[in-house]
Amino acid sequence: MLGALLALASPIALAAARSADAPPRVTVDQGMLEGKLAHVHGTVLREFQGIPYAAPPLGERRWKPPQPAASWQGVRAATRFAPRCMQLPLFGDMVFRSNGMAEDCLYLNVWTPASDARAGLPVFVYFYGGGFVSGDGSENRYDGASLASRGMVTVTVNYRLGVFGFLALPELAAESPVHASGNYGLLDQNAALRWVKGNIARFGGDPRRITIGGESAGSISVSAHMASPLSRGLIAGAIGESGALIAPIAPQSQAEAQTQGAAFMRKAGAATLAALRAMPATALLSASAAPAPDMGPDIDGLFLTEPPAATFARGDQADVPLLLGSNTQEGFYPNLLGRLPPTAANYRAAVTRLFGDQAERALALYPGGDRAQVERSASDLAGDLFIAHSTWRWMNLQRRTADAPVYFYLFARPRPAKRHPLPGEQPDPGAVHSGEIEYALGNLDSNPVYAWTPADHKVSRVMEGYVERFVKTGNPNGPGLPAWAAVGNADGPVPRQRIDVDTGTINDTGAARQAFLQSFIATHPAIALP
Structure with missing residues (x-):
């Protein structure tokens, strides 16, 4: 009986049925991704996890601005969260779904309604908290499915943390064409925003309607992006949950940050920048355990050219709706x-x-x-x-x-x-x-x-x-x-x-x-x- 019914069904109908259950695919600048389907609050979503938005920051790329992600051939699976960035286990309320921990961690995740891939939906990019030393886009509390089921594209972003994301040194400034050092974690976020701007339409999002949000260090990041000459033109709105890069959480000067970086270098036992780059990531992580020099956002001359408070006071920040x-x-x-x-x-x-x-x-x-x-x-x-x-x-x-x-x-x-x-x-x-x-x-x-x-x-x-x-x-x-x-x-x-x-x-x-x-x-x- 079933065979007779299938024989009577049209090839188009059968193809449509198979297509509805098939894993979703999207072609981005680097190649084709295959995600998975999920049913949330009565809505079918397409989920893509572990998408590389920048090259792995390894070897000579350690402590440099993020570089473009490499292209790939064939279909890349995007059904599992990538590794979280290097971090110490500091906060007991963080529950990760990430694939372990690694220095190769510059990935993002996308949730989008499956109904229409060309819908031009608003986009919400969320940065996790954790004091710029912990956190991950795979945490359950940041899951983007519920908001996506309400008719938007949601994105979470991994970015470098601690010494990997915020080390500043005179030697690093000497390598930079603009004499900048530090803020690599914030530059990662900026690279992710640029990737979203260039690719999100293929997931059904509108690149002109990107709202950024975050909590704690994520909120501090949002305020910094509103002030940064690299980011403020990329966003249409901002949400800040507890925190801004404004006193008493003001950024360090680059000189102060480089002093802290030099102190870390001595603690790690490295005589040169090359020696520091050659150290295993686990050794650097161990050296960053308390007591350790304070590292965080600085006025690096690239991502930030002045304290955000000065930018906001002058009215040069992103003039976008703000909920905070x-x-x-x-x-x-x-x-x-x-x-x-x-x-x-x-x-x-x-x-x-x-x-x-x-x-x-x-x-x-x-x-x-x-x-x-x-x-x-x-x-x-x-x-x-x-x-x-x-x-x-x-x-x-x-x-x-x-x-x-x-x-x-x-x-x-x-x-x-x-x-x-x-x-x-x-x-x-x-x-x-x-x-x-x-x-x-x-x-x-x-x-x-x-x-x-x-x-x-x-x-x-x-x-x-x-x-x-x-x-x-x-x-x-x-x-x-x-x-x-x-x-x-x-x-x-x-x-x-x-x-x-x-x-x-x-x-x-x-x-x-x-x-x-x-x-x-x-x-x-x-x-x-x-």
């Missing part, structure tokens, strides 16, 4: 007090050590009269000094010098209890640093550590909806979402979207303390938590 914000518990009071109990006396002593003769001004803005107030204010101050203040300054600069709209949020949903807490372990009282990622990208169920509730899924639907609308239109507002007012450029109350079970617009209450920190940091740039 931070969380209610970016820091916690032990970050300020250490193991000391949160008493008023201990808190006053800690604030005095930080602010000296301006301690009374700080205490007026971050009061600590009793234990509850100390816990709250010390957490606020620790979070501001860690990353919230740089985010606020980014918002304030962009709204004053750009014509495009700015949308500012405060993520306030604490994670629920863990499924298997340790004895005595309690949920955090606020929304911790990085705690919004799974909500924003629609990936709560990818994290089995927490006992997610219907309320958490409600918050995720709202926040992911905001991301979807912003990537598609440059405006987070849309049907079924609580109204979100853009920030104006005039003085006065700053509207801020408080994202929680009851999401809505409030007036930002932190302007006075942020103004104080900005003034203090201008004369005390080395301020840092103990």
Whole structure:
């Protein structure tokens, strides 16, 4: 009976049926890729993992700007995440699906709806966090499938980390045609953006509608791309989740970065740059373990020609819609007090050590009269000094010098209890640093550590909806979402979207303390938590 039915079926229909189940193929500049199909939220997606966007940064290419990826013959499988970049195991919340770890790590991943490969969909490129020393585009929390099922192309990018991504040396500057050294990880991101610009139409994306986003170091990267003369013309929008390359997270000067690089070279036991390049990657990684020189973004003269704050203040950054914000518990009071109990006396002593003769001004803005107030204010101050203040300054600069709209949020949903807490372990009282990622990208169920509730899924639907609308239109507002007012450029109350079970617009209450920190940091740039 089945044979008779097949005999009656038309060859065209049978070919269409086989084609619908066949692995998807896309031809990019380097050759043909074969991905895989996935079904997510009732949508068929095409997924491509481990796509090389640059040549392996090995041998003489170590500590050089990324070079174009080589072409290949035949069909290249793109069904498995590539190796993550070299990194130490520093953060317990990172769950990788990568194919091990290697210095050959410059790959990206694409999720796109399967319905129409020529759809001209908006594109969202996401950079992971991890302090520029850890992270990977394969992490479950960054999975692009949920957003892609909403009608966009999503991309995650691997970039060099730590000493591999940010070493600066006079010898490296001497090799460079523009005398630049450092920022190789940011140059990797730029190379990935250029690859996306040139190839994403073949995945159904619109190269004129690329929004970049990221959290923590990823957010800091987004702010840097908005300022960089190499990147700012490549993007149509930006999303920053906690962090900007603005004081107190300002880039080092190249001279400072080269001093740190020379210290690392001595620690690694290499007398010359050639000897350093000849060292195994594992040896370099071991040498970068604490205590180690501080390496991160610098004003290299290529990717960055000045501090981003100066670019933003002058209005020369990318004039694109910006959605950004931070969380209610970016820091916690032990970050300020250490193991000391949160008493008023201990808190006053800690604030005095930080602010000296301006301690009374700080205490007026971050009061600590009793234990509850100390816990709250010390957490606020620790979070501001860690990353919230740089985010606020980014918002304030962009709204004053750009014509495009700015949308500012405060993520306030604490994670629920863990499924298997340790004895005595309690949920955090606020929304911790990085705690919004799974909500924003629609990936709560990818994290089995927490006992997610219907309320958490409600918050995720709202926040992911905001991301979807912003990537598609440059405006987070849309049907079924609580109204979100853009920030104006005039003085006065700053509207801020408080994202929680009851999401809505409030007036930002932190302007006075942020103004104080900005003034203090201008004369005390080395301020840092103990």
